[in-house]
Amino acid sequence: FAGLADVSISEDIPVEGEITVPVGSHSPDEDYSTLDEPVRDTIMRDLKAVGKKFVHVMYPKKSSALLRDWDLWGPLVLCVSLALMLQGGSADSKDDGGPQFAEVFVIIWFGAVVITLNSKLLGGTISFFQSLCVLGYCVLPLTVAMLVCRLVLLAGSGTVSFIIRLIVVVAMFAWSTLASTAFLADSQPPNRKALVVYPIFLFYFVISWMILTFTPQ
Amino acid sequence: AAGPRPGTMSAAGAAGGGRSGTAADWGGFEDNMQGGGSAVIDMENMDDTSGSSFEDMGEMHQRMKEEEEEEGEAGAAEEEEDGEFLGMKGLRGQLGRQVADQMWQVGKRQASRAFSLYANIDILRPYFDVEPVQVRARLLESMIPVKMINFPQKIAGELYGPLMLVFTLVAILLHGMKTSDTIIREGTLMGTAIGTCFGYWLGVSSFIYFLAYLCNAQITMVQMLSLLGYGLFGHCITLFVTYNIHFHSLFYIFWLGVGGLSTLRMVAVLVSRTVGHTQRLILCGTLAALHMLFLLYLHFAYHKVVEGILDTLEGPNMPPFQRVARDIPVVSNAVLNTTAKAVALTL
Numbered sequence: 001f002a003g004l005a006d007v008s009i010s011e012d013i014p015v016e017g018e019i020t021v022p023v024g025s026h027s028p029d030e031d032y033s034t035l036d037e038p039v040r041d042t043i044m045r046d047l048k049a050v051g052k053k054f055v056h057v058m059y060p061k062k063s064s065a066l067l068r069d070w071d072l073w074g075p076l077v078l079c080v081s082l083a084l085m086l087q088g089g090s091a092d093s094k095d096d097g098g099p100q101f102a103e104v105f106v107i108i109w110f111g112a113v114v115i116t117l118n119s120k121l122l123g124g125t126i127s128f129f130q131s132l133c134v135l136g137y138c139v140l141p142l143t144v145a146m147l148v149c150r151l152v153l154l155a156g157s158g159t160v161s162f163i164i165r166l167i168v169v170v171a172m173f174a175w176s177t178l179a180s181t182a183f184l185a186d187s188q189p190p191n192r193k194a195l196v197v198y199p200i201f202l203f204y205f206v207i208s209w210m211i212l213t214f215t216p217q
Numbered sequence: 218a219a220g221p222r223p224g225t226m227s228a229a230g231a232a233g234g235g236r237s238g239t240a241a242d243w244g245g246f247e248d249n250m251q252g253g254g255s256a257v258i259d260m261e262n263m264d265d266t267s268g269s270s271f272e273d274m275g276e277m278h279q280r281m282k283e284e285e286e287e288e289g290e291a292g293a294a295e296e297e298e299d300g301e302f303l304g305m306k307g308l309r310g311q312l313g314r315q316v317a318d319q320m321w322q323v324g325k326r327q328a329s330r331a332f333s334l335y336a337n338i339d340i341l342r343p344y345f346d347v348e349p350v351q352v353r354a355r356l357l358e359s360m361i362p363v364k365m366i367n368f369p370q371k372i373a374g375e376l377y378g379p380l381m382l383v384f385t386l387v388a389i390l391l392h393g394m395k396t397s398d399t400i401i402r403e404g405t406l407m408g409t410a411i412g413t414c415f416g417y418w419l420g421v422s423s424f425i426y427f428l429a430y431l432c433n434a435q436i437t438m439v440q441m442l443s444l445l446g447y448g449l450f451g452h453c454i455t456l457f458v459t460y461n462i463h464f465h466s467l468f469y470i471f472w473l474g475v476g477g478l479s480t481l482r483m484v485a486v487l488v489s490r491t492v493g494h495t496q497r498l499i500l501c502g503t504l505a506a507l508h509m510l511f512l513l514y515l516h517f518a519y520h521k522v523v524e525g526i527l528d529t530l531e532g533p534n535m536p537p538f539q540r541v542a543r544d545i546p547v548v549s550n551a552v553l554n555t556t557a558k559a560v561a562l563t564l
Binding site for chain 1: 380
């Protein structure tokens with residue numbers, strides 16, 4: 001939780017209500033009461049937080065909700081679903097796609113870590129986990145693109161389907177890059193935004209390429 | 218550090234009367250202190266490594282007990298008793314907890330010290346202090362060989378550009394393997410691409426740095442990394458173009474032209490920083506050979522896939538790098554084979 005120290009709260013405002021933990025307990029009283037509430041409430045609160053962030057990604061405006069209340073559930077769910085959908089794309093039916101799942105996982109998380117380190121080294125003010133959170137959530141458009149691609153491939157795999165898939169993937173790739181740029185580039189000094197945007201572009205390009213060249217068994 | 222040495226323990230025990238900082242004794246193991254604030258060194262048990270370890274352990278435990286009780290009492294009250302056994306029995310549980318607590322704190326202190334020393338990314342911060350215009354200028358400069366080789370040329374020790382270029386090269390390799398119209402298991406693909414590019418950048422940089430050390434060239438490791446990294450810009454351009462336009466002659470033109478230019482620049486910069494003809498020859502010959510051969514390797518290792526693959530479709534054993542052409546029904550194998558061979562022959 002050391003990274004939360006980067007979140008700026010002015011000194012004269014009492015801290016109650018500003019605690020940036022995902023479960024969002026607002027006062028010591030509520031701390032005790034969240035132990036007694038039914039499990040359904042706890043789960044629904046987390047799910048709502050994740051859902052709200054999904055909405056923020058699809059319609060990126062400058063809100064700080066994604067940054068302040070970071071959580072890694074959303075990225076995990078997206079990563080796992082993307083890796084699962086990308087599995088089974090090898091032509092050799094003998095191998096079970098095990099390494100493929102792990103590779104997608106590793107690429108996404110390793111790439112996100114590298115981009116975060118890069119933006120920190122360039123003098124960014126965002127913390128490590130906040131950046132991971134943003135990058136992970138912005139994989140959502142690409143997951144949607146993967147879904148669409150799989151559906152299109154069910155219909156057929158000719159040139160027309162390739163063109164449709166190409167358009168969809170390119171559009172989603174642009175959306176992902178713009179969404180994450182909207183959140184991340186603000187934390188940089190103004191003249192260095194291009195230096196931070198380029199690795200993000202590369203990262204989503206690699207993922208888009210994996211999606212576009214996927215063909216089912 | 219190994220377990221507490223008997224020498225340290227006995228010294229600390231003997232000097233118990235003058236101590237007040239109990240936690241410092243535990244921290245003294247790593248600092249190899251001989252007793253907490255006391256100047257008395259007990260030589261009696263200093264090098265007692267000859268006896269059986271059982272005796273040593275017994276001695277050590279005895280000293281530890283004395284330590285415990287002394288610390289317990291110093292913690293409870295501000296005065297020290299020398300070898301006082303009163304109150305030890307009643308406080309045994311508490312003493313154990315206190316000892317465990319102190320050991321935990323020492324361990325935590327050590328770990329956080331090591332972490333802040335090694336995992337501090339601020340060490341790398343000065344190498345990423347660039348502006349976009351600077352990066353662009355350096356990219357273009359990396360293709361222009363310098364003329365003045367009698368005067369040491371300035372090399373910027375920057376790591377952002379080279380790192381981004383290596384990642385771009387990885388992405389281009391990935392793209393190249395896909396546009397060869399083949400399907401490769403993504404597992405080995407990504408790992409190979411990253412391993413190749415990073416291995417080349419770091420490995421060849423280190424090797425040339427070592428040679429530069431032998432040949433008395435004035436260059437630091439960061440500068441070498443930076444120089445070689447920017448030299449990969451030519452590779453990126455060449456591969457990007459030739460992976461999309463499959464003409465062998467075009468590749469050779471790019472190899473000599475673009476690859477040659479970036480190699481010439483690196484060589485010229487190195488020559489300007491080296492004295493002596495033999496040394497210059499060794500250093501620059503090695504660098505030029507490695508750089509040009511790497512480009513050749515990247516093109517052919519990841520591209521002859523298209524021609525060679527269809528031959529292996531008939532064989533029962535597939536090569537480990539399993540590449541299978543996409544959507545080719547078994548029936549038309551023979552037709553495709555002959556066509557591909559004809560095409561390959563004309564290139």
